[in-house]
Amino acid sequence: MVAVAEIFLGALLQMLFEKLMSREVLDFARGEGVHKKLEKWSSTLRMIQAVLSDAEAKQLTSEAVKLWLADLRDLAYDVEDVLDKFYTKQIQNLLQGNSWKFTHIFMRKINSEINEITKRFDDISSREIKLGLNKIERSVPEWKRLPCSSLPDSPVVVGRDEDKKKIVELLLSDNQNKENFDVVGLVGMPGVGKTTLARLAFKDDAMKYFDIKVWVSVSDDFDYVRLTKAILNSIDSESRSFDEFSQIQNHLSKDLAGKKFLIVMDDVWNKKYELWLTLQAPFGAGAPGSKILVTTRNEDVAKLMAAVECYNLECISDDDCWKVFVQHLSNRNISEPSKLESQRENVVSKCKGLPFAAQTLGGLLRCKEIDEWKDVLENKLWTQPEHSNILSLLKLSYRYLPPHVKRCFAYCSIFPEDYEFEEKQLILLWMAEGLLQNPEGSRQMEDLGREYFRELFSRSFFQKSKKDESKYVMHDLLNDFARLVAGEIGFTLEDKVDYHKRCRIFKKVRHSAYISADLEGIHRLEVFSNFEHLRTFLPLSHSYNGRKYLTSNFTLQILPKLQYLRVLSLKGYCIRELPDSIGKLRLLRYLDLSYTDITSLPESVSDLYNLQTLLLEVCGYLNALPTGLKNLINLRHLIYSNKWHKRYDTSYPRSLKGMPSNMGKLTNLQTLSYFVVGKESSSSGVGELGPLLHLCGTLHISGLENVNGAKDAVLANLAGKDGIDVLLLEWKAKETADPDIFESLQPPLMLKELAVMNYGGSKFPAWMGNSLFSKMVKVRLKDCRRCKLLPPLGQLPLLKELTIKGLSGVESVGSEFYGDGGLNAWKIGNPLL
Template sequence: MAATLVGGAFLSATVQTLVEKLASQEFCDYIRNNKLNSSLLAELETTLLALQVVLDDAELKQITNTAVKQWLDQLKDAIYDAEDLLNQINYDSLRCKVEKKQAENMTNQVWNLFSSPFKTLYGEINSQMKIMCQRLQLFAQQRDILGLQTVRGRVSLRTPSSSMVNKSVMVGRKDDKERLISMLISDSGTTNSSIGVVAILGMGGVGKTTLAQLLYNDKEVQDHFDLKVWVCVSEDFDILRVTKTIHESVTSRGGESNNLDSLRVELNQNLRDKRFLLVLDDLWNDSYNDWDELVTPLINGKTGSRVIITTRQQKVAEVAHTFPIHKVDPLSDDDCWSLLSKHAFGSEVRGGSKCPNLEEIGRKIAKKCGGLPIAAKTLGGILRSKVDAKEWSTILNSDIWNLPNDNILPALRLSYQYLPSHLKRCFAYCSIFPKDFSLDKKELILLWMAEGFLEHSQCNKTAEEVGHDYFIELLSRSLIQQSNDDGKEKFVMHDLVNDLALVVSGTSCFRLECGGNMSKNVRHFSYNQGVYDFLKKFEV
């Protein structure tokens, strides 16, 4: 089930990359300068665009519609074949460039000898393009039969957050809370205005919202501010919607008006000489202009007013913050067990006293959470009121993505879905690396280069420079993490993020570790050498 939830998103990224490649100036110039049928390529691009706009709808419907799922699975194979065809054309383009240089030092007779065998190649490519166009057009016709439609905007299935929090199940955030409260009630942290902005940064599911809720409901914080407002911003940033929500909270009345200017003017007047606390939860937009537009009506608030933002993206935090960015780290294994047991048993005491035989298994399950509170809470909920050690062992030995009532995947999946198409492929490719594997930045960039993931024809950067930018972007989004063990720079993927990469890559990537069936459609393969290997391990 987990793989089906994200497969469409990964396919959409591949289609987007193909469309961009077909539209590139370098590709178009090569087609015009050789005997390739440009009308077939235009037809291929049009068909891909027609398919791309319904992939989000197909991704949602495949969960309950087996016909749509089958359509997506078959389309994936066709898209990969189209990718191979374009890679073949790219290869021939590079070959021609190399031979053209070599030809400058050869006689015309020798050049004709070298170039003549490739006259038949263009005919073969034209034939393959015609077959590919017909194949993809069939999928485009079937989309209407299946009732697939264009989905406008991002589809979010998450419940919006609120300011309410259950303090009885909170663990491990005392130091974070104290440090942040000191920012909220201090006199520093403001620049040219009276507003100080506290940015809480961390990967999906690490507990940013919960930490903001704890601050919002703290007695000392409540006494310090005249007014408090909570807004769940989420992925679809709409300045009118956010402004209306703030306006309604400040004025205590529903806003019928959609006039942004009048809302901003009235909001500005109502906040004058009031010390307020505004929480903007789950902010994704990293545009400075949008941020400036949003906070401009707030500048007349009393000195000491604060805005808290929670975000997964370093760029968003950098745009907004006036205090040092506060990064939320994963919980310790002990804190994860404490949180899991509270949800499993109702209280930590009961978990330790009445069911001592479950603690050893429970601590192993907690370690599997990788320090993410959302994972500990989800697994604790699954185990609630279960006292049979066999049931706990089943959860311990299960793939975390295939457990019932899973809230972990949706939380992390957003980070993937919000990636640009070129980064989706680079991220999914990382699934070939095992958990806890130390990523070598230079080596990974070279691997991305070899796979053709680094589009640099439209900029004045080398492929290596583009790869560096891609890597830094994944790092800033917490999909790759940096540690400095033993004083050395080290990059790793969180275990659950590694699992996410494995899920989104579907059958296109395969890691040979402890068995498993390898699909015939595997495109990227890795093998970890064992102490004692044998040939049977590689039998297909």
């Protein structure tokens, strides 16, 4: 790590102080007589934190200081593990009615860990003295939130018109190569804008010349199997999974046969000719004039691929650099043109013609008054000889983040290069890892997560994906920097680890994410049995269309060893069951079993008292949830969907027949995407939704034919759940329904979308069409065949889309249905049929 230990460790230690001082830990520690030892931990940590700045400076020249910082980081993680065990035990006692059975066994184990950690604290303290580390007042930059909630617009690309024109010409030129395709190289230094320029050319109208266009991210792992699959899936998203690589290549050859194609291979590092030779084999099937555009930092890479021409991308001018910088400032900064212009020379001298540098510096300074820029632009980091301008800029941007946001960024080091992630996905991971500080007042952790995410986005640590506007990516330089900050706590299966360093590194690994393979055998995954302190097991995939298989040795033998897991994902693997030992992963907060063949969850899942997120998307075979689900009092997000299920689509039977009893005890739930009202008395009735006051987003309630009278429907209190903006109400097809029950299911007035499916009553409720539903923009009525009159939906002031299908019982349509606006604002689909 290059001089980033102090700013990372400072954030980690601050989090530990908060946990040590929390009411839960203090109460439990006093009750068990260990509060004195924890107080010693706290005071020792404070003394250590006072010397972190000096340690940061000295680690550059002292291997002993560098090792001291690494050991301190590992100790801090182990302290957090012990504190989380305290908290978990407290929840268990609460759920068991304050039963203290087994407490002496627990305390015997935990006391051993406490004593071992205390010895390590003593060792750290004595080494600190021997190293001569001095107390230095740390200047923590003040965090000023953005003056408004707006995020920077997608920037206009500056200074690349001529470059784009030249690339387009090269792609459309005919070089009469003996092959049917030509390779064009786009070469440039990091941060100069190769990917941006390639994307501009890729989206140009002139590219309609090609029958097929494919974009594939490569990075330093030139896995020809993965790349071939990615190209094939881009051409044919419905292509089935093949076991043999030769089958994949043959299928790709058929798809390319006789067609003119453009394939952009972004960020290629490969220097092994045989790998390129294997990958390019199917390309010869294309029509003459096909092109492959390769972006790379190294011209030799493009030449190895027999590039007919290499276009070297130069830096942009100072004027253009300034324009890029200004694009990323806030309106407040731009409103003072004379002050802004006075900083021009200082700013462009730091950017060195690199668009990435201008963008990042703009993101850093947009949160500050212009008068405060001097502290950043004249920081000594710019003049340190071992730093490039880019590294200095990244370090400054990182230093000026608030402490908790620093750790959130460092966690992103687990993502592979060019991996596209969703905002909500990342926030839930941060939350599971304990990276979000406790909010004040009525604010939720998710609110803090969104704030932190927007902070990182506004400062250009994240950027919108060019392929999918709903997702985000990190620039490859920022990905590298995140790994630098995180150090050895992250590991991927693609990492090359020296054999002699494995033992030391494996003990330090806390987080692991990797791109999953079609077949995960024991030889590939056995390395995880060495990660005794692993917190994150996160296989990732660019697509979940194909079948992926996971050896049972992992779930039966390796998984039970990972006692410190906070995040566990088995998403996309063809597993049908989990072992009972899953319940022993007591610190688990995030469990993703989406896109699996799971049929049921072990009852032991109910022992995962810390679980915050349970993801069961596209689990078509799941027929039941654990009966003890009510014990998961920290559960905040329970997301389920049936296999092949799409919103409003009721053509597929749903395997989940009901919800476990006492769902109303899960009062922390914010997301409950699907609620089934079951027939059995042991199932939760719809009234169990009543206490779930924090529900938001989409709520789909099915099995409404099983509601036990209007009184139970009233108890659901849907009208009081203002966070719900999409509501789907579904009855069993061809069943009669009680109109009073439907009347009692009135949604909140802030609802935006409503769908009613298979309602078997004779009339719609009086609240449907009420003008008080002032936010309603979309309504869908499907297969409500016994209703004779349509509700007065024309009274809804903002209704934009209305779909009516299968209302064959409607006898007439009155003027109240149309309202004042007429039908011109609506989209009517298959009316009444």
